[in-house]
Amino acid sequence: MKRFLLGVGLGVFFSGSTLVHAQEPRQMQAQERSVQGVDHVGLAVSNLQASERFFTQYAGFHVLSRDEDYPSVFLSNDSVVITLWRVTDPSTAVAFDRKHNIGLHHLALRVSSEATLNALHETLSQDKQVKIEFAPELAGKGPSKHMMVYEPSGNRIEFIYRAVQR
Secondary structure: OOOEEEEOOOOEEEEOOEEEEOOOOOOOOHHHOOOOOOOOEEEEEOOHHHHHHHHHHHOOOEEEEEEOOOOEEEEEOOOOEEEEEEOOOHHHOOOOOOOOOOOOOOEEEEOOOHHHHHHHHHHHHOOOOOEEEEEEEEOOOOOOEEEEEEOOOOOEEEEEEOOOOO
């Protein structure tokens, strides 16, 4: 009978209708990993055009395609793919509250330098549709720096410069 991995690193497997606990957890080999990375991030937006402009103008994304039947736009920066989906009725959409709702807390996008982060902050400060939660500051105890903004539809976006690459 085939076993399906249920809890990576927990040593828990599903076999038929019975949970089976492995004797010892083991490291999965690279070829066994079922998840190989993030394919894309999908965000629900109230203002498709303004949100698209935010990602293309400020974050360096370009349009891959659109779907007018289910209003959406597919964006890429050749490293990350983001899909923006317009909610059915923007006038009745409920804003996400990261402290009280389950869901995406924020999307973090890495920038190449501290100078880029500071320039992006200066540029975003001029856009009345973008709300800045906080300006560039140390991330934790540093040396990395980050800032947090809300794009025009209200999704929380972090821009981060990692002084030390992970």
